[in-house]
Amino acid sequence: MPAHTINPNNPPCPAYRASEKGTFAWDTSARRWPVILTSVIDDMCKAIAQESNQTKIAEGKTIVEGISQLKNDIEHDRPIRPIKEDGKPDVAVWNKQIATYFPNSTWFDGSWLYNECLMYRRLRELYNLSTLWQDYDPFLSQKNATFKGSFGAVFELAHKFSNLIDVNSEEDGQVMFHELMQVCLWGNAHDLSLLTNMSQEDIRNLQATGKEKLEEQEKNIVVNDLDKVWNRVKDLKNARIDFVLDNAGFELFVDLVLADWLIQTKKASKIVFHCKTVPWFVSDVIEDDFPILLDSCLQPDFFASESPSQEDVTALKNLASRWQQYIKEGQWVITSHQFWCTGLAYRHLREEAPELFDDLANNSQLVFFKGDLNFRKLTYDCKWPVTTPFATALGEDLNKNFTSICSLRTNKADVICGLKEGQQEKIEQTVSPLVWRCGGKYAVVQYSSGRE
Known part of the structure; x- marks a missing residue:
């Protein structure tokens, strides 16, 4: 066309x-x-x-x-x-x-x-149209409640990453990166606009951060470009990396853990986080969600009903304090743009928000697009043949002007691309299309190397 x-x-x-x-x-x-x-x-x-x-x-x-x-x-x-x-x-x-x-x-x-x-x-x-409710977020209580419900995975990650990271070899770095990417991927399960389709047990299982659990879940990544993403990241040094964010709460927390790792390993010297300008799709991140999350991590009584140990509280405080310092020093930049709250696919980014397009295309070495809605907008949310390459679905403007793009998405809508010949038929021998495309228990990690 x-x-x-x-x-x-x-x-x-x-x-x-x-x-x-x-x-x-x-x-x-x-x-x-x-x-x-x-x-x-x-x-x-x-x-x-x-x-x-x-x-x-x-x-x-x-x-x-x-x-x-x-x-x-x-x-x-x-x-x-x-x-x-x-x-x-x-x-x-x-x-x-x-x-x-x-x-x-x-x-x-x-x-x-x-x-x-x-x-x-x-x-x-x-x-x-009101005068006194303009800044009200009707989804805030839900976002806070579900973050509080993620306490087990939050404390596990805090213990693991509260101290400074010591990566002794490229192999160690690759293992840790793979683990963090998977945690970021499955953290997307906590999409409150879809929560009616999943039980709390389903969500806890998808949030699990143990190595064996992640290895098991990796079998459900139907397009897995993790190695391609690592090959890009391992060669970066003091780069700018961007996150076009998805959900607040636990998913934002694990995005920050990955961003922390990128800073500490000097893969990046600057991380730019792109938020929505208004409450959106129930759980999407707005700028106000950053201080709310950090304050929650620093308040001893936020998870009090779950009886955390003093060790838990200290680990989480150490992590959140370091993140506050990144923001204060400008290593982490939190921003928002009206374009992310339109109904348009990202093929229209250049024409509708040329300054945002130019900034991402010219200044970012890698852009992570998190979650299902971003994937739908990247691929125009249409009925592609399932073997259509990801780069084709992106369109020429994004694929040839951005340095590199990675989409991390648990599948919660029909649109899919990048499958191998015969892969759909093999998947559907054991699971229905509705489950693997829309149920949130299968996922994709898709990468475009962009311009040379």
Whole structure:
């Protein structure tokens, strides 16, 4: 397909749409979105009940009414509408896209990727139109609760990495890097927008950091470019490495453990963390989540209900204190950009956010894209033949202008590429497509070497 015909409603291959009953896109739109919005209503009602400011109470009730209306519109597959003028700079961009690409679309027959992002932007519209709730994160309590529930893996990693790292050989470095990459990969299981599909036991198993467990889980990485990524990383020295982040809480914690390792081993001298600008997809990282996580690690009573030992508390404090120092000294940079909160695939990065594109293309030696949503946006969330090379799915702009890209993703949506001939058929001899593509228990680590 010629590049000029590709747009949000016309990807390189057919888009996934919720209008196809029985598909994962349909299940997400018909079942999971209303569950998420109901959870936000519950959170708002609790927050309102704790307020004494009558103006804020009234505004909170208006927001709840708006969420209920949004939920009702989705459940009845009503037409999508433009974003109301809520004072934010992205309104005109969204509305131009809706008018151009989705003028007659409903919540189910537009592209699943775009509509899912639009739902979160419509939710934020309700807060933006208020005066006293604009900075409120309705997902914060869920993010904190699930991080607290990850205490076992948190303390295990803290004990292992709280002291300065001593890597005696390249082989030792490779082993440690592989382990950290897997922990970062499976940490993505803690996606609160999909938590209704997984039990707490499933999540704990995926978070397990023991060597034997990781070796077992590696069998479920259906495209595994870990060695290619290591071959890139081992030759880096004092590089800039970027993380386009996914989930807060435990996944952010393990991303920081990997970033710490990259700094200590002098593979990187600067790490740039890219956050969302607003609460997004329930558990995605916003800039405020960084100080919240670090403060939680430094507070002795945050995990108090789990009875950590003094040794646990000290190890975690040492780790978090070192991370605070990285931020203070500018070795870690925390930033956000409006582009990450659009409905667009990343093929549109250069045209929509040229300064962000140029910065990543010209200044970063390696960009990690974390999680399922980033993978969907990297590959345009469409029905690629499963053997399509990752570089083809990325598109020429990203593949030939970025130095190197690594996507770490547990599979929670249909889109997949990079499989070997016959691999899909072999996988599906023992597991259904819905499970290995969408269940969060299989994964990919995919790498593009980018420009020479």
